[in-house]
Amino acid sequence: MGMLEGKRLLITGVLTPASLAYHVASTAQAEGAEVVLSSFGRMRSLTERTANRLEKNVEVVELDVNDEDNLAALADAVKNSLGGLDGALHAIAFAPEDALGGKFLSAPRESAELAFRTSAYSYKAMATALLPLLERDRSAGPGDGESPPPPESAIVGLDFDATVAWPIYDWMGVSKAALESVNRYLARDLGPYGIRSNLVSAGPLRTMAAKGIPGFKELAAMWPAQAPLGWSIEDPRPVANTVCFLLSDLARGISGEIIHVDGGFHAIGAPAAVQVEPES
Ligand SMILES: NC(=O)c1ccc[n+]([C@@H]2O[C@H](COP(=O)([O-])OP(=O)(O)OC[C@H]3O[C@@H](n4cnc5c(N)ncnc54)[C@H](O)[C@@H]3O)[C@@H](O)[C@H]2O)c1
Secondary structure: OOOOOOOEEEEOOOOOOOOHHHHHHHHHHHOOOEEEEEEOHHHHHHHHHHHOOOOOOOOEEEOOOOOHHHHHHHHHHHHHHHOOOOEEEEOOOOOOHHHOOOOOOOOOHHHHHHHHHHHHHHHHHHHHHHHHHHOOOOOOOOOOOOOOOOOOEEEEEEEOOOOOOOOOOHHHHHHHHHHHHHHHHHHHHHHHHOEEEEEEEEOOOOOHHHHOOOOHHHHHHOHHHHOOOOOOOOOOHHHHHHHHHHHOHHHOOOOOEEEEEOOOHHHOOOOOOOOOOOOO
């Protein structure tokens, strides 16, 4: 039995077959989940074309995460498609061109605000829009280790380590720092409804969003040298697997967490200078 058997999931952010969300949707289906995707406006036909590559048919619901009408209609649209909801992936980020690529000091406030709204505030917006479907009855209490555990549902977002400043990432980096904080506040406020909130902090991977960041290649080039496990910008599977784990019952009890799936890069201060041989 797959780890997501019987789970109904909303996966946002599928655009191309390179999208991290596409790999999550594909892995989730393989693990037994029923999936609905979201897209919006002119992106929709691209999402639908990508969706056709999935093993099982999926519907695509409308969600521009900055559009109040879309947010208000989201829970009903998902319910019509899946009959209910057990988890959702937020794989949404955007920063205008003048807020990225070394333009930190000159970026206009509107561009910084749009990056924040689309990439960080939107995680809260998605969560509250889905709350009627995700909330679970906790009246039976925490359980005693023998009776079935109290029900939980889950939301997951995608992060890029925001504890430090990076070259070129600029207001997207500030938005990811906000996302990390939003994740903690959502864990606080959604826990009583039985909803976990966690982030996966991914190493660089080649996607449309990544292409839109001038200098991404230089940033990505640092990874293989510093990540103790090594890192391939072509392999999104470790990230997809971890997202699916966090959406599954195996992650019961985990909330407000950020799991780094980056080959270990975040734990290391500088690239390895010498190869260390174990003592014999
Ligand atoms: N690719 C990487 O190196 C990397 C690393 C760490 C984290 N991430 C994060 O992963 C997530 C997914 O990005 P990706 O790399 O798969 O790229 P992607 O371009 O495939 O996905 C980005 C998605 O955001 C959606 N989006 C943008 N504005 C939106 C809006 N207003 N409403 C709804 N959706 C909107 C796009 O339609 C697209 O589907 C992002 O949060 C990104 O920051 C990516």
